[in-house]
Amino acid sequence: MRKSLKRFLPDxxxxxxxxxxxxxxxxxxxxxxxxxxxxxxxxxVAVGLFCGLIPGxxxxxGAAVCCVLFRVNLPLALLTTLYTNPLTIVPLYLLAYLLGAxxxxxxxxxxxxxxxxxGMGMIDWASALIDWMSALGKxxxxxxxxxxxxxxxxxxxxxxxxxxxxxxxxxxRRRQRPPKAxxxx
Numbered sequence: 313m314r315k316s317l318k319r320f321l322p323d324x325x326x327x328x329x330x331x332x333x334x335x336x337x338x339x340x341x342x343x344x345x346x347x348x349x350x351x352x353x354x355x356x357v358a359v360g361l362f363c364g365l366i367p368g369x370x371x372x373x374g375a376a377v378c379c380v381l382f383r384v385n386l387p388l389a390l391l392t393t394l395y396t397n398p399l400t401i402v403p404l405y406l407l408a409y410l411l412g413a414x415x416x417x418x419x420x421x422x423x424x425x426x427x428x429x430x431g432m433g434m435i436d437w438a439s440a441l442i443d444w445m446s447a448l449g450k451x452x453x454x455x456x457x458x459x460x461x462x463x464x465x466x467x468x469x470x471x472x473x474x475x476x477x478x479x480x481x482x483x484x485r486r487r488q489r490p491p492k493a494x495x496x497x
Contacts, residue, residue: 344383350475355384358468360392362460365404367445371396392467402426402441404459409448412455 328341344352359382363375371393379386396404406426413419427440445452 339380342380342383345379345386348385348388350472350479352383352385353388353475354468354471355382356386356388357392357471358464359384360389361395361463361467363389364393364396365408365456365460365463367442367456405445405448405452405456408455408459409452410455411458412451412453415454415458416451418451 356379359375359378363371363378365371366374372390375389375393376386378384379389426444427437429437432440
């Protein structure tokens with residue numbers, strides 16, 4: 313499984329050679345941020361799922377800070393934050409609002425529909441979307457934290473379970489193979 317994931321992730325050298333990241337080299341080149349095992353992968357997915365709900369362009373910097381704090385795989389966490397995109401952000405935020413309103417006992421019937429990008433430029437639509445999100449207030453803020461925490465827990469245990477199932481399957485396949493014959497002289 314590790315070999316499959318490593319094909320999609322940047323290597324240690326590409327970060328070391330990047331001129332924009334050179335000031336942070338001592339922190340970003342810590343070996344635990346780049347080592348990929350079931351613990352670091354599960355933690356990285358959890359961090360990415362939680363930080364993916366951070367509003368705006370702060371998702372990846374937030375995930376990077378959490379990776380440094382928790383010493384989990386950095387590239388996998390950054391890749392995981394990409395589950396939120398222009399197509400998924402509105403349904404996720406609406407779900408977070410409904411969850412926050414349910415926990416707070418607030419009336420969730422007053423939800424206004426999110427702005428549609430019809431005839432708007434991308435910047436105007438993003439601005440209208442930010443205004444829509446800020447109007448939702450406390451239920452949205454609480455719902456984002458709760459939804460992020462739930463997704464992180466599900467992602468953590470999902471990766472741990474999937475990695476374990478893959479290891480068991482590989483171990484069983486190895487045991488079923490006939491033993492190799494000794495080399496002839």
